[in-house]
Amino acid sequence: MARIIFITGGARSGKSRLAEKLAESFGGPLCYVATGEARDAEMAERIAAHKARRGETWQTVEEPLNLQEVLREVHGRYKAVLVDCITLWISNLLFRHGTAEAVLNEVRTLIKSLAECQTPIILVSNEVGMGIVPENALARTFRDLAGNANELLAEASDEAYVTFSGIPLKLK
Amino acid sequence: MARIIFITGGARSGKSRLAEKLAESFGGPLCYVATGEARDAEMAERIAAHKARRGETWQTVEEPLNLQEVLREVHGRYKAVLVDCITLWISNLLFRHGTAEAVLNEVRTLIKSLAECQTPIILVSNEVGMGIVPENALARTFRDLAGNANELLAEASDEAYVTFSGIPLKLK
């Protein structure tokens, strides 16, 4: 059974649902690591809707930045850990560090933590590079960074999927 | 032979051409349901180009909102019905109703009509969620809604495809 699973796809393409299904195949209890923070009503609503969908099997941990530490803390306490989502984490890190290189270093550190952790990990990410090149320079930096991070994380994974209209295609 | 076929993909990725080819495999006469309205010259040109490509086998019906009624009316009169496209229909409905929930209810009603109708139906949709998150709140609502609708419709379909550069990948 795969230990590190990477899932990418567009907005509302069924990534989280697939991730939850895969996590539940490992049994319970399960840990859901939310990288999104409820900074406004729209965001709070999305988080609440996701939480309501998951049952009692899940414990939710909110961590916008320090995924490595969360992985150390939850290690061995759950049958599987789901991180949702990598793209928001990247966005939080870029906001914090300011440069793409600093963020990619954090991604590389996370990959080392993933290799050490024995618990199955499911990473949910987003494909954000299939639209028109953004006019905004920061959006271009973020788009490139999100793509680079996806490439590094998919390479470090045992299994990878991309979802379309709720249906996964297996990448590896 | 599949009865409900769902096709998604990016702009100009060969979705309509695939849909027409699949519809023509059912014989004729065929019904083309256009959800786009020629509100400006750009749109009128697109509609005319699509129409010119289809031959005499096709009859075109224009309906921006009430797809359920169109399906009732065309029932049994054609070998297959092609709806092009779902994303514009969603956009028209959001403009009319104002809330995502009201639009999703219309999607659920359409799915019931599809289940009752015996004529093969080919639904053309669009993938709009693989770019950068839009700054505009309405665009975000629309993007999420289009994704949710695609997920519901693909689930209700017997066959589904995503197209890239004119080439379909079978999703189910």
Add this chain to the structure above:
Amino acid sequence: MARIIFITGGARSGKSRLAEKLAESFGGPLCYVATGEARDAEMAERIAAHKARRGETWQTVEEPLNLQEVLREVHGRYKAVLVDCITLWISNLLFRHGTAEAVLNEVRTLIKSLAECQTPIILVSNEVGMGIVPENALARTFRDLAGNANELLAEASDEAYVTFSGIPLKLK
């Protein structure tokens, strides 16, 4: 072994890396045709990073517009030619010619040159039509044009791929 290979995908999805790997399977020397011009620091940095990644096996030719002439000149001198990327070439041509139809004529001429040239050619393109419809009319024209060009070029190719998070899916 395929002679014309077409690769599409989102920004930073591993297209160039795949293209380089495929080209290197033909042996050396190899020709890299860059359609991007270093008009600003951001662009210069990207070009330098790509160039640094490729080894001594590669010679780089910069040509923003006249790909047909480049193909004539390099003919028979390399084991394979990599064009990176078609989407920038399309953008350069649209800027030069002003209309989509003129650009599509250039694409059709390129396809004839590809058919005559005996050297293996690898074309790197981009998927730009899977985001929200751009508000800007020129961006919409470009997006449609890029999609149409991808469709024509993929059809003329012996092999085609789409990449996600560094992993290729074979289209044909």
